[in-house]
Amino acid sequence: MRAIVPRTPLPSKPAFxxxxxxxxxxxxRSRSGCLACRRRRVKxxxxxxxxxxxxxxxxxxxxxxxxxxxxxxxVYIFPHGLPVSDTEINLFGSFHNDIVKIVSGxxxxxxxxxxxxTAAQAYPSLWYAAISLTAIHQSVRxxxxxxxxxxxxxxxxxxxxxxxxxxxxxxQGNLQYMDKEMVIMTNIIYIGICSMLKDSPQSVLHAQNLAxxxxxxxxxxxxxxxxxxxxxxxxxxxxxxxxxxxxxxxEGFQHRWEREWVVALPKYAAFSSVTExxxxxxxxxxxxxxxxxxxxxxxxxxxxxxxxxAAKLDEFQYGRRFNNSNDxxxxxxxxxxxxxxxxxxxxxxEHGTAEYALLERKTNALLDEIxxxxxSNIVSSPYMGHEGIPxxxxxxxxxxxxETIFDRTFIVSIRRRVISMIKKWPYREGGISSGQSAAMFxxxxxxxxxxxxxxxxxxxxxxxxxxxxxxxRWYCIRNTRAGQVLMLKNAFERDHELPSTSYILEYEx
Numbered sequence: 173m174r175a176i177v178p179r180t181p182l183p184s185k186p187a188f189x190x191x192x193x194x195x196x197x198x199x200x201r202s203r204s205g206c207l208a209c210r211r212r213r214v215k216x217x218x219x220x221x222x223x224x225x226x227x228x229x230x231x232x233x234x235x236x237x238x239x240x241x242x243x244x245x246x247v248y249i250f251p252h253g254l255p256v257s258d259t260e261i262n263l264f265g266s267f268h269n270d271i272v273k274i275v276s277g278x279x280x281x282x283x284x285x286x287x288x289x290t291a292a293q294a295y296p297s298l299w300y301a302a303i304s305l306t307a308i309h310q311s312v313r314x315x316x317x318x319x320x321x322x323x324x325x326x327x328x329x330x331x332x333x334x335x336x337x338x339x340x341x342x343x344q345g346n347l348q349y350m351d352k353e354m355v356i357m358t359n360i361i362y363i364g365i366c367s368m369l370k371d372s373p374q375s376v377l378h379a380q381n382l383a384x385x386x387x388x389x390x391x392x393x394x395x396x397x398x399x400x401x402x403x404x405x406x407x408x409x410x411x412x413x414x415x416x417x418x419x420x421x422x423e424g425f426q427h428r429w430e431r432e433w434v435v436a437l438p439k440y441a442a443f444s445s446v447t448e449x450x451x452x453x454x455x456x457x458x459x460x461x462x463x464x465x466x467x468x469x470x471x472x473x474x475x476x477x478x479x480x481x482a483a484k485l486d487e488f489q490y491g492r493r494f495n496n497s498n499d500x501x502x503x504x505x506x507x508x509x510x511x512x513x514x515x516x517x518x519x520x521x522e523h524g525t526a527e528y529a530l531l532e533r534k535t536n537a538l539l540d541e542i543x544x545x546x547x548s549n550i551v552s553s554p555y556m557g558h559e560g561i562p563x564x565x566x567x568x569x570x571x572x573x574x575e576t577i578f579d580r581t582f583i584v585s586i587r588r589r590v591i592s593m594i595k596k597w598p599y600r601e602g603g604i605s606s607g608q609s610a611a612m613f614x615x616x617x618x619x620x621x622x623x624x625x626x627x628x629x630x631x632x633x634x635x636x637x638x639x640x641x642x643x644x645r646w647y648c649i650r651n652t653r654a655g656q657v658l659m660l661k662n663a664f665e666r667d668h669e670l671p672s673t674s675y676i677l678e679y680e681x
Contacts, residue, residue: 417458607679
Protein backbone atom coordinates (compact mmCIF):
# COMPACT_ATOMS: atom_id res chain seq x y z
CA MET A 173 0.00 0.00 0.00
CA ARG A 174 1.08 3.53 -0.71
CA ALA A 175 1.91 5.58 2.30
CA ILE A 176 -0.39 8.48 2.88
CA VAL A 177 1.62 11.67 3.38
CA PRO A 178 -0.23 14.29 5.34
CA ARG A 179 -0.53 17.61 3.57
CA THR A 180 0.16 20.91 5.17
CA PRO A 181 -3.11 22.80 5.38
CA LEU A 182 -3.25 25.98 3.34
CA PRO A 183 -4.02 29.17 5.20
CA SER A 184 -7.63 30.17 4.99
CA LYS A 185 -6.68 33.76 4.24
CA PRO A 186 -3.67 35.06 2.32
CA ALA A 187 -0.93 36.48 4.46
CA PHE A 188 -0.50 40.17 3.79
CA UNK A 189 2.36 42.39 4.79
CA UNK A 190 1.58 45.08 7.30
CA UNK A 191 0.03 48.17 5.81
CA UNK A 192 3.02 50.21 6.91
CA UNK A 193 5.41 48.09 4.76
CA UNK A 194 3.27 48.56 1.66
CA UNK A 195 3.52 52.32 1.67
CA UNK A 196 5.32 53.72 -1.37
CA UNK A 197 8.72 55.20 -0.62
CA UNK A 198 9.75 58.32 -2.49
CA UNK A 199 13.35 59.06 -3.30
CA UNK A 200 14.61 62.47 -2.22
CA ARG A 201 14.15 65.03 -4.99
CA SER A 202 17.37 66.29 -6.57
CA ARG A 203 17.68 69.95 -7.51
CA SER A 204 20.84 69.49 -9.57
CA GLY A 205 19.26 67.72 -12.57
CA CYS A 206 18.98 69.16 -16.05
CA LEU A 207 16.20 71.60 -16.91
CA ALA A 208 14.46 69.21 -19.34
CA CYS A 209 14.12 66.42 -16.76
CA ARG A 210 12.93 68.86 -14.12
CA ARG A 211 10.22 70.18 -16.46
CA ARG A 212 9.10 66.62 -17.24
CA ARG A 213 9.27 65.66 -13.52
CA VAL A 214 11.44 62.60 -14.17
CA LYS A 215 14.62 61.45 -12.51
CA UNK A 216 17.79 62.85 -14.10
CA UNK A 217 21.00 60.82 -13.94
CA UNK A 218 22.98 64.08 -14.27
CA UNK A 219 25.55 62.89 -16.81
CA UNK A 220 27.62 65.69 -18.28
CA UNK A 221 27.51 67.36 -20.75
CA UNK A 222 24.10 65.75 -21.42
CA UNK A 223 22.06 63.26 -19.42
CA UNK A 224 20.98 59.86 -20.72
CA UNK A 225 17.29 60.81 -21.08
CA UNK A 226 18.04 63.85 -23.24
CA UNK A 227 20.41 61.84 -25.43
CA UNK A 228 17.74 59.19 -26.00
CA UNK A 229 15.04 61.81 -26.68
CA UNK A 230 17.22 63.97 -28.91
CA UNK A 231 16.40 67.17 -27.00
CA UNK A 232 18.62 69.97 -25.80
CA UNK A 233 20.11 69.12 -22.41
CA UNK A 234 20.80 72.18 -20.31
CA UNK A 235 21.98 72.55 -16.74
CA UNK A 236 21.58 75.79 -14.81
CA UNK A 237 24.36 78.12 -15.93
CA UNK A 238 25.71 75.67 -18.58
CA UNK A 239 25.23 76.02 -22.33
CA UNK A 240 23.05 73.26 -23.76
CA UNK A 241 24.19 70.47 -26.08
CA UNK A 242 21.89 69.58 -28.98
CA UNK A 243 21.92 65.88 -29.75
CA UNK A 244 21.56 64.92 -33.39
CA UNK A 245 20.21 61.57 -34.59
CA UNK A 246 23.75 60.56 -35.53
CA VAL A 247 26.28 58.01 -34.29
CA TYR A 248 28.77 60.74 -33.35
CA ILE A 249 27.69 63.91 -31.56
CA PHE A 250 29.61 67.09 -32.24
CA PRO A 251 29.76 70.42 -30.39
CA HIS A 252 26.57 72.45 -30.57
CA GLY A 253 26.44 74.91 -33.49
CA LEU A 254 29.71 73.67 -35.02
CA PRO A 255 29.59 72.91 -38.77
CA VAL A 256 31.26 69.56 -39.36
CA SER A 257 32.16 67.58 -42.45
CA ASP A 258 32.12 63.87 -43.19
CA THR A 259 35.92 63.88 -42.92
CA GLU A 260 35.72 65.21 -39.38
CA ILE A 261 33.08 62.66 -38.43
CA ASN A 262 35.22 59.81 -39.78
CA LEU A 263 38.38 61.06 -38.06
CA PHE A 264 36.58 61.52 -34.77
CA GLY A 265 35.23 57.99 -35.15
CA SER A 266 38.81 56.73 -35.36
CA PHE A 267 39.74 58.86 -32.35
CA HIS A 268 36.82 57.52 -30.31
CA ASN A 269 37.31 53.86 -31.25
CA ASP A 270 41.09 53.50 -31.61
CA ILE A 271 43.33 56.44 -30.72
CA VAL A 272 42.14 56.77 -27.12
CA LYS A 273 43.00 53.10 -26.53
CA ILE A 274 46.57 53.74 -27.66
CA VAL A 275 47.27 56.90 -25.68
CA SER A 276 45.65 55.70 -22.44
CA GLY A 277 48.32 53.15 -21.53
CA UNK A 278 47.68 50.97 -18.45
CA UNK A 279 46.07 53.79 -16.45
CA UNK A 280 43.09 56.15 -16.91
CA UNK A 281 41.46 53.94 -19.54
CA UNK A 282 37.85 54.88 -18.71
CA UNK A 283 38.92 58.51 -18.60
CA UNK A 284 40.39 58.34 -22.11
CA UNK A 285 37.82 56.04 -23.70
CA UNK A 286 34.71 57.69 -22.21
CA UNK A 287 35.37 61.11 -20.69
CA UNK A 288 37.73 62.58 -23.29
CA UNK A 289 35.54 61.75 -26.34
CA THR A 290 32.51 63.09 -24.47
CA ALA A 291 34.35 66.32 -23.69
CA ALA A 292 35.45 66.61 -27.33
CA GLN A 293 31.78 66.46 -28.31
CA ALA A 294 31.16 69.51 -26.13
CA TYR A 295 34.28 71.70 -26.55
CA PRO A 296 35.14 72.89 -30.10
CA SER A 297 38.86 73.39 -29.34
CA LEU A 298 39.13 69.83 -28.02
CA TRP A 299 37.06 68.50 -30.96
CA TYR A 300 39.52 69.92 -33.48
CA ALA A 301 42.54 68.87 -31.38
CA ALA A 302 41.28 65.27 -31.26
CA ILE A 303 40.78 65.23 -35.03
CA SER A 304 44.27 66.68 -35.53
CA LEU A 305 45.79 64.00 -33.26
CA THR A 306 44.05 61.27 -35.29
CA ALA A 307 45.25 62.73 -38.59
CA ILE A 308 48.81 62.96 -37.22
CA HIS A 309 48.70 59.31 -36.21
CA GLN A 310 47.63 58.37 -39.73
CA SER A 311 50.35 60.62 -41.13
CA VAL A 312 53.03 58.86 -39.06
CA ARG A 313 51.85 55.50 -40.33
CA UNK A 314 52.15 56.72 -43.93
CA UNK A 315 55.75 57.85 -43.07
CA UNK A 316 55.70 60.82 -45.44
CA UNK A 317 56.11 64.36 -44.04
CA UNK A 318 54.21 65.94 -46.95
CA UNK A 319 51.22 63.57 -47.10
CA UNK A 320 47.61 64.77 -47.03
CA UNK A 321 47.05 63.52 -43.48
CA UNK A 322 49.76 65.83 -42.18
CA UNK A 323 48.25 68.85 -43.97
CA UNK A 324 44.82 67.91 -42.61
CA UNK A 325 46.22 67.66 -39.08
CA UNK A 326 47.83 71.08 -39.42
CA UNK A 327 44.52 72.60 -40.58
CA UNK A 328 42.57 71.26 -37.61
CA UNK A 329 45.37 72.12 -35.19
CA UNK A 330 45.08 75.77 -36.27
CA UNK A 331 41.30 75.61 -35.93
CA UNK A 332 41.72 74.31 -32.39
CA UNK A 333 44.09 77.15 -31.53
CA UNK A 334 41.61 79.73 -32.84
CA UNK A 335 38.72 78.24 -30.84
CA UNK A 336 40.86 78.16 -27.71
CA UNK A 337 41.96 81.78 -28.16
CA UNK A 338 38.36 82.86 -28.77
CA UNK A 339 37.12 81.28 -25.53
CA UNK A 340 39.92 82.84 -23.50
CA UNK A 341 39.21 86.25 -25.04
CA UNK A 342 35.47 86.01 -24.39
CA UNK A 343 35.85 84.93 -20.76
CA GLN A 344 38.46 87.64 -20.01
CA GLY A 345 39.93 85.65 -17.15
CA ASN A 346 36.55 84.72 -15.61
CA LEU A 347 36.82 81.03 -16.35
CA GLN A 348 34.47 78.47 -14.86
CA TYR A 349 35.71 74.99 -14.00
CA MET A 350 34.46 73.54 -17.30
CA ASP A 351 36.46 76.22 -19.12
CA LYS A 352 39.55 75.23 -17.13
CA GLU A 353 39.29 71.55 -17.97
CA MET A 354 38.73 72.43 -21.63
CA VAL A 355 41.90 74.54 -21.76
CA ILE A 356 43.99 71.94 -19.91
CA MET A 357 42.76 68.93 -21.88
CA THR A 358 43.24 70.71 -25.21
CA ASN A 359 46.85 71.50 -24.31
CA ILE A 360 47.41 67.88 -23.28
CA ILE A 361 46.29 66.78 -26.75
CA TYR A 362 48.74 69.32 -28.25
CA ILE A 363 51.55 67.58 -26.37
CA GLY A 364 50.38 64.25 -27.78
CA ILE A 365 50.42 65.65 -31.33
CA CYS A 366 54.03 66.84 -31.00
CA SER A 367 55.07 63.58 -29.31
CA MET A 368 53.61 61.52 -32.15
CA LEU A 369 55.63 63.65 -34.57
CA LYS A 370 58.72 63.10 -32.38
CA ASP A 371 59.08 66.88 -32.21
CA SER A 372 60.70 67.08 -28.77
CA PRO A 373 61.30 70.89 -28.74
CA GLN A 374 57.63 71.62 -29.49
CA SER A 375 56.49 68.95 -27.04
CA VAL A 376 58.54 70.55 -24.27
CA LEU A 377 57.27 73.99 -25.27
CA HIS A 378 53.66 72.87 -24.94
CA ALA A 379 54.49 71.20 -21.60
CA GLN A 380 55.93 74.50 -20.40
CA ASN A 381 52.83 76.32 -21.64
CA LEU A 382 50.69 73.80 -19.77
CA ALA A 383 52.64 74.45 -16.55
CA UNK A 384 52.13 78.21 -17.00
CA UNK A 385 48.41 77.75 -17.68
CA UNK A 386 47.99 75.57 -14.61
CA UNK A 387 49.56 78.30 -12.50
CA UNK A 388 47.42 81.02 -14.07
CA UNK A 389 44.23 78.99 -13.66
CA UNK A 390 45.24 77.80 -10.18
CA UNK A 391 44.07 74.35 -11.15
CA UNK A 392 43.32 72.23 -8.08
CA UNK A 393 42.67 75.13 -5.72
CA UNK A 394 38.95 75.30 -6.51
CA UNK A 395 36.46 73.79 -4.09
CA UNK A 396 35.68 70.10 -4.75
CA UNK A 397 31.99 71.04 -5.04
CA UNK A 398 32.85 73.34 -7.97
CA UNK A 399 34.52 70.57 -10.00
CA UNK A 400 31.37 69.73 -11.93
CA UNK A 401 32.89 69.15 -15.33
CA UNK A 402 32.87 66.41 -17.92
CA UNK A 403 36.27 64.90 -17.10
CA UNK A 404 37.00 62.99 -13.92
CA UNK A 405 39.13 65.30 -11.81
CA UNK A 406 41.48 62.69 -10.33
CA UNK A 407 42.24 61.20 -13.75
CA UNK A 408 42.87 64.63 -15.28
CA UNK A 409 45.14 65.47 -12.36
CA UNK A 410 47.14 62.25 -12.81
CA UNK A 411 47.72 62.98 -16.52
CA UNK A 412 48.87 66.52 -15.68
CA UNK A 413 51.30 65.24 -13.02
CA UNK A 414 52.69 62.52 -15.31
CA UNK A 415 53.46 65.10 -18.03
CA UNK A 416 54.95 67.47 -15.46
CA UNK A 417 57.26 64.77 -14.15
CA UNK A 418 58.44 63.41 -17.51
CA UNK A 419 59.71 66.73 -18.93
CA UNK A 420 61.86 67.89 -16.03
CA UNK A 421 65.07 66.55 -17.62
CA UNK A 422 64.89 69.10 -20.44
CA GLU A 423 66.90 72.30 -20.24
CA GLY A 424 64.82 75.26 -19.16
CA PHE A 425 62.13 73.16 -17.45
CA GLN A 426 62.30 73.74 -13.70
CA HIS A 427 61.81 71.05 -11.08
CA ARG A 428 58.64 71.32 -9.06
CA TRP A 429 60.42 72.43 -5.90
CA GLU A 430 62.14 75.23 -7.87
CA ARG A 431 58.89 76.86 -9.02
CA GLU A 432 56.83 79.43 -7.16
CA TRP A 433 53.60 77.49 -7.72
CA VAL A 434 52.75 73.94 -8.79
CA VAL A 435 49.67 71.74 -8.85
CA ALA A 436 49.43 70.21 -5.41
CA LEU A 437 50.10 66.49 -5.11
CA PRO A 438 47.14 65.11 -3.11
CA LYS A 439 47.66 63.12 0.06
CA TYR A 440 45.27 60.20 0.51
CA ALA A 441 44.63 58.73 3.94
CA ALA A 442 43.36 55.65 2.08
CA PHE A 443 42.96 54.71 -1.58
CA SER A 444 39.42 54.43 -2.93
CA SER A 445 40.31 53.89 -6.62
CA VAL A 446 43.12 52.66 -8.84
CA THR A 447 43.65 56.26 -9.99
CA GLU A 448 44.35 57.37 -6.43
CA UNK A 449 46.84 54.51 -5.99
CA UNK A 450 48.45 55.55 -9.29
CA UNK A 451 48.75 59.19 -8.16
CA UNK A 452 50.32 57.99 -4.92
CA UNK A 453 52.94 56.06 -6.92
CA UNK A 454 53.76 58.89 -9.37
CA UNK A 455 56.38 60.58 -7.14
CA UNK A 456 58.38 57.34 -7.19
CA UNK A 457 57.93 56.90 -10.95
CA UNK A 458 59.15 60.37 -11.89
CA UNK A 459 61.96 62.34 -10.31
CA UNK A 460 60.25 65.55 -11.46
CA UNK A 461 57.34 65.26 -9.03
CA UNK A 462 58.96 63.69 -6.00
CA UNK A 463 59.74 65.47 -2.76
CA UNK A 464 63.14 66.40 -1.37
CA UNK A 465 63.44 63.22 0.73
CA UNK A 466 63.18 61.04 -2.37
CA UNK A 467 65.26 63.41 -4.51
CA UNK A 468 68.11 63.34 -2.00
CA UNK A 469 67.88 59.54 -1.86
CA UNK A 470 67.41 59.45 1.91
CA UNK A 471 67.09 55.70 2.63
CA UNK A 472 65.44 56.10 6.02
CA UNK A 473 62.78 58.55 4.83
CA UNK A 474 62.23 56.59 1.63
CA UNK A 475 61.77 53.30 3.48
CA UNK A 476 59.12 54.83 5.75
CA UNK A 477 57.24 56.34 2.80
CA UNK A 478 57.27 53.01 0.95
CA UNK A 479 55.99 51.18 4.03
CA UNK A 480 53.10 53.63 4.40
CA UNK A 481 52.22 53.43 0.72
CA ALA A 482 52.35 49.60 0.67
CA ALA A 483 49.98 49.40 3.66
CA LYS A 484 47.40 51.63 1.93
CA LEU A 485 47.75 49.67 -1.32
CA ASP A 486 47.24 46.33 0.48
CA GLU A 487 44.15 47.63 2.25
CA PHE A 488 42.72 48.87 -1.04
CA GLN A 489 43.57 45.87 -3.22
CA TYR A 490 42.70 43.04 -0.87
CA GLY A 491 39.63 44.70 0.59
CA ARG A 492 37.52 44.62 -2.59
CA ARG A 493 36.77 42.69 -5.75
CA PHE A 494 37.93 43.86 -9.18
CA ASN A 495 35.80 42.87 -12.13
CA ASN A 496 37.73 45.03 -14.59
CA SER A 497 40.81 43.38 -16.12
CA ASN A 498 42.31 46.83 -16.76
CA ASP A 499 42.34 47.49 -13.02
CA UNK A 500 44.27 44.27 -12.47
CA UNK A 501 46.85 45.26 -15.10
CA UNK A 502 47.20 48.69 -13.52
CA UNK A 503 47.71 47.19 -10.08
CA UNK A 504 50.22 44.73 -11.52
CA UNK A 505 52.25 47.64 -12.91
CA UNK A 506 52.09 49.45 -9.56
CA UNK A 507 53.20 46.28 -7.72
CA UNK A 508 56.24 45.93 -9.98
CA UNK A 509 57.20 49.54 -9.23
CA UNK A 510 56.74 48.85 -5.53
CA UNK A 511 58.98 45.78 -5.73
CA UNK A 512 61.85 47.87 -7.03
CA UNK A 513 61.19 50.60 -4.47
CA UNK A 514 61.81 48.04 -1.74
CA UNK A 515 65.15 47.18 -3.36
CA UNK A 516 66.00 50.84 -3.86
CA UNK A 517 65.37 51.64 -0.18
CA UNK A 518 68.24 49.39 0.89
CA UNK A 519 71.60 50.92 1.63
CA UNK A 520 74.23 50.91 -1.09
CA UNK A 521 76.37 47.78 -0.76
CA GLU A 522 79.92 47.24 -1.94
CA HIS A 523 80.99 44.74 -4.58
CA GLY A 524 82.06 41.33 -3.36
CA THR A 525 79.78 41.19 -0.34
CA ALA A 526 76.92 38.77 0.25
CA GLU A 527 74.47 41.71 0.24
CA TYR A 528 75.73 42.71 -3.22
CA ALA A 529 75.13 39.23 -4.64
CA LEU A 530 71.67 39.11 -3.07
CA LEU A 531 70.73 42.51 -4.51
CA GLU A 532 71.93 41.43 -7.96
CA ARG A 533 69.81 38.24 -7.82
CA LYS A 534 66.71 40.11 -6.66
CA THR A 535 67.06 42.75 -9.36
CA ASN A 536 67.53 40.14 -12.07
CA ALA A 537 64.45 38.29 -10.79
CA LEU A 538 62.45 41.53 -11.04
CA LEU A 539 63.70 42.08 -14.60
CA ASP A 540 62.63 38.51 -15.46
CA GLU A 541 59.13 39.33 -14.20
CA ILE A 542 59.00 42.59 -16.17
CA UNK A 543 60.15 40.79 -19.30
CA UNK A 544 57.43 38.18 -18.86
CA UNK A 545 54.71 40.82 -18.39
CA UNK A 546 55.89 42.77 -21.45
CA UNK A 547 55.90 39.64 -23.59
CA SER A 548 52.32 38.84 -22.55
CA ASN A 549 51.09 42.37 -23.27
CA ILE A 550 52.06 42.47 -26.95
CA VAL A 551 49.08 43.58 -29.01
CA SER A 552 49.07 43.24 -32.78
CA SER A 553 46.96 46.10 -34.10
CA PRO A 554 46.92 48.18 -37.29
CA TYR A 555 46.63 51.24 -35.07
CA MET A 556 50.05 50.74 -33.53
CA GLY A 557 52.99 52.71 -34.86
CA HIS A 558 55.07 51.38 -37.71
CA GLU A 559 57.01 48.23 -36.93
CA GLY A 560 54.79 47.60 -33.91
CA ILE A 561 55.97 50.62 -31.91
CA PRO A 562 53.16 52.26 -29.89
CA UNK A 563 52.33 55.71 -31.18
CA UNK A 564 52.26 57.43 -27.81
CA UNK A 565 51.01 56.88 -24.27
CA UNK A 566 50.29 59.57 -21.70
CA UNK A 567 50.74 57.31 -18.69
CA UNK A 568 54.08 55.89 -17.52
CA UNK A 569 54.26 52.13 -17.25
CA UNK A 570 56.99 49.47 -17.38
CA UNK A 571 59.21 51.53 -19.67
CA UNK A 572 59.33 54.14 -16.93
CA UNK A 573 60.18 51.40 -14.43
CA UNK A 574 63.11 50.20 -16.56
CA GLU A 575 64.42 53.76 -16.66
CA THR A 576 64.11 54.02 -12.88
CA ILE A 577 66.01 50.75 -12.37
CA PHE A 578 68.86 51.98 -14.56
CA ASP A 579 68.88 55.33 -12.79
CA ARG A 580 69.07 53.83 -9.30
CA THR A 581 71.38 50.84 -9.73
CA PHE A 582 75.16 50.76 -9.87
CA ILE A 583 75.74 47.20 -11.10
CA VAL A 584 77.01 47.32 -14.68
CA SER A 585 75.50 43.97 -15.71
CA ILE A 586 72.06 45.09 -14.50
CA ARG A 587 72.35 48.35 -16.40
CA ARG A 588 73.34 46.61 -19.62
CA ARG A 589 70.40 44.26 -19.31
CA VAL A 590 68.05 47.21 -18.77
CA ILE A 591 69.32 48.88 -21.96
CA SER A 592 68.85 45.61 -23.83
CA MET A 593 65.25 45.32 -22.60
CA ILE A 594 64.48 48.95 -23.52
CA LYS A 595 65.62 48.22 -27.07
CA LYS A 596 63.71 44.92 -27.10
CA TRP A 597 60.39 46.43 -25.96
CA PRO A 598 60.03 49.86 -27.62
CA TYR A 599 57.70 52.40 -26.03
CA ARG A 600 56.74 56.07 -25.94
CA GLU A 601 55.52 57.07 -22.52
CA GLY A 602 54.81 60.55 -21.26
CA GLY A 603 57.02 62.36 -23.76
CA ILE A 604 59.98 59.96 -23.48
CA SER A 605 60.71 57.35 -26.14
CA SER A 606 62.62 54.12 -25.70
CA GLY A 607 65.07 55.22 -28.40
CA GLN A 608 65.91 58.38 -26.52
CA SER A 609 66.30 56.52 -23.22
CA ALA A 610 68.55 53.84 -24.73
CA ALA A 611 70.78 56.45 -26.40
CA MET A 612 70.97 58.44 -23.18
CA PHE A 613 71.87 55.41 -21.06
CA UNK A 614 74.53 54.32 -23.54
CA UNK A 615 76.12 57.76 -23.11
CA UNK A 616 75.85 57.45 -19.32
CA UNK A 617 77.66 54.10 -19.39
CA UNK A 618 80.38 55.58 -21.56
CA UNK A 619 80.76 58.56 -19.22
CA UNK A 620 80.90 56.50 -16.03
CA UNK A 621 83.17 53.69 -17.20
CA UNK A 622 85.90 56.04 -18.31
CA UNK A 623 86.51 56.68 -14.58
CA UNK A 624 87.41 60.35 -14.84
CA UNK A 625 88.30 62.56 -13.20
CA UNK A 626 90.44 60.37 -10.90
CA UNK A 627 89.29 60.56 -7.29
CA UNK A 628 90.52 59.21 -3.99
CA UNK A 629 88.94 56.06 -2.54
CA UNK A 630 87.62 55.03 -5.96
CA UNK A 631 86.28 51.47 -5.84
CA UNK A 632 85.26 51.17 -9.49
CA UNK A 633 85.76 47.80 -11.16
CA UNK A 634 85.83 48.19 -14.97
CA UNK A 635 82.69 46.80 -16.63
CA UNK A 636 81.49 45.39 -13.29
CA UNK A 637 80.85 48.10 -10.70
CA UNK A 638 80.65 51.91 -10.58
CA UNK A 639 81.68 53.64 -7.36
CA UNK A 640 79.68 56.38 -5.70
CA UNK A 641 81.89 59.22 -6.93
CA UNK A 642 81.74 58.20 -10.59
CA UNK A 643 77.98 57.46 -10.66
CA UNK A 644 76.17 60.07 -12.73
CA ARG A 645 74.12 62.45 -10.61
CA TRP A 646 73.12 65.27 -12.96
CA TYR A 647 71.96 65.31 -16.55
CA CYS A 648 70.04 67.58 -18.86
CA ILE A 649 68.89 67.40 -22.47
CA ARG A 650 69.42 70.43 -24.71
CA ASN A 651 67.52 70.73 -27.97
CA THR A 652 69.69 72.21 -30.73
CA ARG A 653 69.39 72.55 -34.50
CA ALA A 654 71.77 69.62 -34.88
CA GLY A 655 69.61 67.46 -32.62
CA GLN A 656 69.43 66.60 -28.95
CA VAL A 657 72.53 66.95 -26.78
CA LEU A 658 72.87 65.21 -23.42
CA MET A 659 74.92 67.00 -20.76
CA LEU A 660 76.25 64.79 -17.95
CA LYS A 661 78.01 65.13 -14.60
CA ASN A 662 78.97 62.40 -12.18
CA ALA A 663 78.75 62.89 -8.41
CA PHE A 664 82.29 64.25 -8.10
CA GLU A 665 81.81 66.70 -10.99
CA ARG A 666 78.52 67.91 -9.58
CA ASP A 667 79.82 68.39 -6.02
CA HIS A 668 82.89 70.32 -7.24
CA GLU A 669 80.93 72.34 -9.85
CA LEU A 670 83.03 71.05 -12.75
CA PRO A 671 81.83 71.54 -16.35
CA SER A 672 79.54 68.93 -17.85
CA THR A 673 80.37 66.57 -20.72
CA SER A 674 78.18 66.68 -23.83
CA TYR A 675 77.03 63.72 -25.90
CA ILE A 676 74.97 63.87 -29.10
CA LEU A 677 71.94 61.61 -28.88
CA GLU A 678 71.27 59.63 -32.05
CA TYR A 679 68.26 57.38 -32.10
CA GLU A 680 65.52 56.34 -34.49
CA UNK A 681 62.40 56.21 -32.33
